Amino acid sequence: MPATSPDFPDRLRAAGLRPTRQRVALARLLFEGGHRHVTAESLHVEVKATRMPVSLATVYNALNQFRDAGLLREVVVAPGRSYFDTNTGHHHHFFVEPDGELHDFPSEKVTIAGLPTPPKGTRLARVDVIVRVRR
Amino acid sequence: MPATSPDFPDRLRAAGLRPTRQRVALARLLFEGGHRHVTAESLHVEVKATRMPVSLATVYNALNQFRDAGLLREVVVAPGRSYFDTNTGHHHHFFVEPDGELHDFPSEKVTIAGLPTPPKGTRLARVDVIVRVRR
């Protein structure tokens, strides 16, 4: 994401994670290009195609750690599986129903007015807008 | 939901479902009071407390059939489990994060402006707003 060269070992260290070969390989796939939405399974398939295969357990571990470190955000839109989103900024999603594709759209153009106040004893954490569309 | 007496057998027949003892018992729990958000597991616990115990498979079958018949709507807000919502009208949700509680709020007061147009070849199906709050 920074315009400066993405030194993945350094970025992982900065997030409090040791830059192991596996985590660096996954970080490269996740953060080298533009924003992405992956599932554990889809990322596992991708990384296996690499010279550096990584176990599925490690993919799950890394996704959860990256999320906990704020490098990823977890998106739940359909029963059964989680998506992990490399875009951690404010934005919302189109979800294309039969295929399970997720697309970002910026939250800047969207105005949500008139939201009720949170229930007693709770603080607002985030507002998710999911625009479900069908082919 | 109708002010008229809720004849569950008739309502089930109207939805194209045979009014079996099990479905009537579940419909009573779901539709007799105000709107509810249940999981398969929570509804199973409830119905077991009744004189008419129902297997978990039947709870899942009934929830899926009720949803397919438009009597319920499925809500996915957290990884791992689905909620089923007796409120099938337009509305949105508060999700209380550690406890997993869902609360409705009416969509009438909420204005969402500036939503981008759906991706090429898709039609808008629904817009879900999830307001995530924490204790």
Added chain:
DNA sequence: GCAGCATTTAGAATTGTTCTAAACTTCTTG
């Protein structure tokens, strides 16, 4: 280089959900 701690991994375990196939109910029709 080594110790010490973190990480990886294969496989087992867990969880939520669906499937299977046999027993049982409901509905239709005579």
Added chain:
DNA sequence: CAAGAAGTTTAGAACAATTCTAAATGCTGC
């Protein structure tokens, strides 16, 4: 009001996504 046909229920097995276990391996700071 019988059957019979078709739909439903159920226990338990199967599945799919995810997490856990414990042993092997890898990073890091000294």
